[in-house]
Amino acid sequence: MKRREFLIAGSAAALEGLSVNASQAQTSESRAKIVIAGAGAAGLSLASRLRHGMPNATIVIVDAKKQHHFQPGYTLIGAGLWSPSQVTSNNADYMPRGIEWIQEAVTAFEPETNAVFTTSGTRIDYDFLLVATGLKLDYDAIEGMDTALIGQNGIASVYAGPNEAQASAAAIDRFIETGGIGLFGRPTGEMKCAGAPLKMTFIADDKARRAGRRGAVELIYNAHTGGVFSVPPVNERVTEMFAERNIAVNYTHVLAAIDPGSKRATYRTADGEVTLDYDFIHVIPPMRAPDAVLDSPLPWQDGNLAADGWVEADKATLRHPRYPNVFAVGDIAGVPRGKTAASVKWQAPIVVANLIAETAGRTGSASYNGYTSCPMVTGFGKAMLIEFDYEGNLTPSFPFIDPLKEQWVSWLIEEKGLLGAYRAMLRGYA
Amino acid sequence: MSDFSPVVVFYILSESLGIWLWIVLALALALLVGITYAALRLRAADRSPARPLVMAAIAGVLTTAIFTFLVPGWSHAEISALNGPVDYVFAILFSMVPAGIVAALVFIIAGLRCASGMARTSKNLVGAIKG
Ligand SMILES: Cc1cc2nc3c(=O)[nH]c(=O)nc-3n(C[C@H](O)[C@H](O)[C@H](O)COP(=O)(O)OP(=O)(O)OC[C@H]3O[C@@H](n4cnc5c(N)ncnc54)[C@H](O)[C@@H]3O)c2cc1C
Numbered sequence: 399m400k401r402r403e404f405l406i407a408g409s410a411a412a413l414e415g416l417s418v419n420a421s422q423a424q425t426s427e428s429r430a431k432i433v434i435a436g437a438g439a440a441g442l443s444l445a446s447r448l449r450h451g452m453p454n455a456t457i458v459i460v461d462a463k464k465q466h467h468f469q470p471g472y473t474l475i476g477a478g479l480w481s482p483s484q485v486t487s488n489n490a491d492y493m494p495r496g497i498e499w500i501q502e503a504v505t506a507f508e509p510e511t512n513a514v515f516t517t518s519g520t521r522i523d524y525d526f527l528l529v530a531t532g533l534k535l536d537y538d539a540i541e542g543m544d545t546a547l548i549g550q551n552g553i554a555s556v557y558a559g560p561n562e563a564q565a566s567a568a569a570i571d572r573f574i575e576t577g578g579i580g581l582f583g584r585p586t587g588e589m590k591c592a593g594a595p596l597k598m599t600f601i602a603d604d605k606a607r608r609a610g611r612r613g614a615v616e617l618i619y620n621a622h623t624g625g626v627f628s629v630p631p632v633n634e635r636v637t638e639m640f641a642e643r644n645i646a647v648n649y650t651h652v653l654a655a656i657d658p659g660s661k662r663a664t665y666r667t668a669d670g671e672v673t674l675d676y677d678f679i680h681v682i683p684p685m686r687a688p689d690a691v692l693d694s695p696l697p698w699q700d701g702n703l704a705a706d707g708w709v710e711a712d713k714a715t716l717r718h719p720r721y722p723n724v725f726a727v728g729d730i731a732g733v734p735r736g737k738t739a740a741s742v743k744w745q746a747p748i749v750v751a752n753l754i755a756e757t758a759g760r761t762g763s764a765s766y767n768g769y770t771s772c773p774m775v776t777g778f779g780k781a782m783l784i785e786f787d788y789e790g791n792l793t794p795s796f797p798f799i800d801p802l803k804e805q806w807v808s809w810l811i812e813e814k815g816l817l818g819a820y821r822a823m824l825r826g827y828a
Numbered sequence: 829m830s831d832f833s834p835v836v837v838f839y840i841l842s843e844s845l846g847i848w849l850w851i852v853l854a855l856a857l858a859l860l861v862g863i864t865y866a867a868l869r870l871r872a873a874d875r876s877p878a879r880p881l882v883m884a885a886i887a888g889v890l891t892t893a894i895f896t897f898l899v900p901g902w903s904h905a906e907i908s909a910l911n912g913p914v915d916y917v918f919a920i921l922f923s924m925v926p927a928g929i930v931a932a933l934v935f936i937i938a939g940l941r942c943a944s945g946m947a948r949t950s951k952n953l954v955g956a957i958k959g
Contacts (some may be wrong), residue, residue: 479904779905795831798914806905806915813903818844827839828831 428757429454433514433524435504437461439469439739439824440530440728442492443746446826449494451754457496458524460516462503464489466824470739470816472556473594473775475563477601478571479813482560492824504531507694509721526723526753529709531691533590533729533737537683541655541664551658552578552678556598569678574606577614578677581663585684586622586652587706590729590737593772593784595619596626596636598680603643604777617644618674620651620665628735629790632774632782635802639776653681687730696724698732708732713788714765716749725749733768734788740771743823769793773812776804783808852925859932866939873943880938888924888931895923 432448434441437459445459471485493499502516513523535557537543547553549565552573556563573580580602584595599619606612619626619640625633626640626647640647651665651672656679664673687697687707696718698704709726710718713733718724727745729737736745745766752762768788773781784801785793794801799808822828842849870877899922900909910916 779900779903779909780911800914803912805911806900806903806909807918809905809909810903810918813905814844815840818840818842821843822836822839825839825843828836 424451424751424754424758426452426754426758427454428452429456430525430757431456431458431523432526432528432753433522434459434528434530435461435507435514436530436532436728436730437463437489437493437499438466438530438532438728439820440532440742440746441528442466442489442824443742443826444528444530444727444750445497446492446494446824447746447750448753449496450826451750452757455757456498458498458500458522459493460500460502460504460514460522461489462501462517464501466492467560468817468820470591470812470820472560472563473597473601474813475560476554476556476566476570476598477605477775477778478567479778482564484817485560492821494826504690506690507696509695509718509724512723524723526725527721528749529691529696529724529726529730530728531688531730533588533685534688535683536686537681539684540653540681542658543656543681543683547658548681552661552676553656553658553681554598554678555681555683556594557682566680570602570605573678574602574609574611574615576677577611579616579618579675580678580680581618581620581674581676582680583620583651583653583665584622584682587684587686588703588708588737589682589685591772592627592737593774595680595682597775599640599645600643600774600776601778602678602680603645608778612644616646618646618648620648620653622650622652624649629784629786629792631792631802632784632786635782636774656681685729691730696721696726703732713768715752715762716745716766717752725753733766735768735770735786736766738770738772739820739823740785741769743819743828744769746823746826767793771795773808773816775809775812779806779809780804781808781812783811855929859929859936862936863932863939866936866943869943870939875942877939880935880942883938884931884935887934888927891927891930892920892923895926896920899923 432455434444441459445457448455448457466487466489468485471480474480475482500516502518504514505517506515513521515521537545545558545562548555548558548562549569552569554566554569556566582595582599599617603617606615626636627633650668653663654666655664661676662673663676663679664671691709692707696709697707698710709730709732711726711731711733712719716725716727716731727749728742748764748766751764755762771785774784775781782802782804783799785795787793792801819828867877896919897907899919900907910919
């Protein structure tokens with residue numbers, strides 16, 4: 399144990415008497431073998447909690463990625479406030495002791511035989527499988543788009559990674575300097591942090607105002623449906639704010655192709671294809687399950703979550719209905735809403751609590767209500783702390799913060815609080 | 829808010845502040861020792877702590893006022909970002925951290941000076957009587 403971890407653990411133990419996290423209070427002596435596919439926000443959080451709650455279990459985590467990225471920070475990099483190094487760390491720093499980390503990708507899932515296969519062809523058998531592979535950003539689905547273009551010819555995309563987010567910040571600044579038309583929007587289908595496309599629009603607007611260049615830029619948000627956000631009160635509020643800030647909205651416009659040379663973007667609309675000229679475009683690609691998941695029997699077989707390969711899961715327990723020893727946590731879970739790191743904070747303890755109960759011979763009763771949160775940055779120093787559940791009810795964590803009011807305290811939570819909370823979550827403490 | 833137990837808040841703070849959490853805690857402990865020492869010295873010298881307390885309170889209020897305007901800058905925001913009572917309350921709460929440090933230092937310095945001043949005065953008086 400590193401000295402810092404020792405100090406933290408010692409002090410926390412002293413506090414432990416004051417409050418015990420419900421899911422950690424229960425343990426199971428089971429010697430089950432648990433395989434976690436993916437070491438992102440969900441995978442690491444699950445691993446840490448399982449290590450505490452199932453000390454005798456064999457826990458194997460499979461992920462080829464060595465670096466860890468705090469993705470919620472990408473929008474702040476895109477705003478030009480944070481640097482890539484602030485969101486980059488190593489998975490090894492969060493890997494709990496006593497966990498076997500296989501540094502390969504899962505290439506195939508075989509739930510009928512309770513096994514996964516890795517890049518090297520190794521077969522790993524399991525008693526329980528936790529699928530936490532996150533999702534795939536499908537840039538190839540936009541004709542003419544390539545991540546190598548980010549930062550050039552007015553093309554931005556903060557989703558692609560920290561360096562691309564930094565290149566996007568520079569692209570926004572150049573656009574504000576030169577002026578012209580800026581296009582924003584989001585893909586159709588499920589996506590992670592559906593607030594981020596709106597955040598980037600607000601950030602560009604605020605930056606242009608601060609530079610005294612708002613008159614020189616025309617900002618257009620291309621919504622994929624008839625609204626800008628799926629939660630009605632938020633949709634109403636953001637639509638109102640866009641109108642106040644002179645941000646135009648095109649409804650049912652989904653980006654299909656871009657021509658970087660001539661700076662033209664083609665959208666699928668209810669009335670056929672429409673091509674718009676741009677000087678700047680913030681591209682957010684369609685999102686779907688990684689290939690290994692998509693090609694497996696795990697995804698939904700029908701319904702609106704089937705085509706993109708989201709893993710079939712009960713929306714309250716995240717358990718697979720056809721393979722009851724399989725759970726899906728994080729972005730890959732085929733549940734309505736819930737594709738944020740804040741959702742993982744609620745999903746991981748629920749899955750672990752139920753797994754502990756089941757392996758200890760009890761009946762697990764923890765259930766997930768669809769909690770999703772995304773502090774909606776509306777300018778420098780301002781945000782709305784939006785939290786909601788499956789039904790689209792606003793579920794504010796802090797009764798004194800109005801979720802539909804632009805506040806500095808909500809910005810403070812985004813800018814100063816989230817990273818610490820996220821890292822505490824990876825260690826299984828939040 | 830129910831999930832924000834003291835343990836969770838502690839872990840979030842330790843992940844957010846890193847080594848700074850321990851520096852702040854060590855400083856708080858050192859100031860607490862300093863305050864206790866100054867209070868004991870005042871008592872030994874039979875001096876009222878009222879004057880150092882008033883000086884500490886004034887310094888604390890002034891520092892809070894100054895830092896309330898600086899706190900938004902620490903979060904890449906401007907003072908104009910404060911929008912409504914909740915924002916001001918939080919800005920004031922954060923400002924109370926440096927204000928607490930300043931107030932504690934002022935109390936310690938004023939308390940010790942006051943106590944040693946009294947000690948000097950008593951010594952001088954005793955000397956004068958004897959002489
Ligand atoms: C621009 C942006 C802004 C965001 N803003 C917010 C925000 O403000 N608030 C918020 O709560 N959330 C936000 N999010 C969303 C949040 O980051 C994700 O929801 C969260 O990271 C999901 O966790 P996950 O573990 O499911 O996926 P990830 O964290 O992406 O991790 C998935 C892991 O699985 C691994 N993997 C993939 N395929 C395989 C395979 N075949 N085998 C093994 N491993 C595999 C990957 O290498 C990766 O390490 C934002 C995201 C982005 C991109």
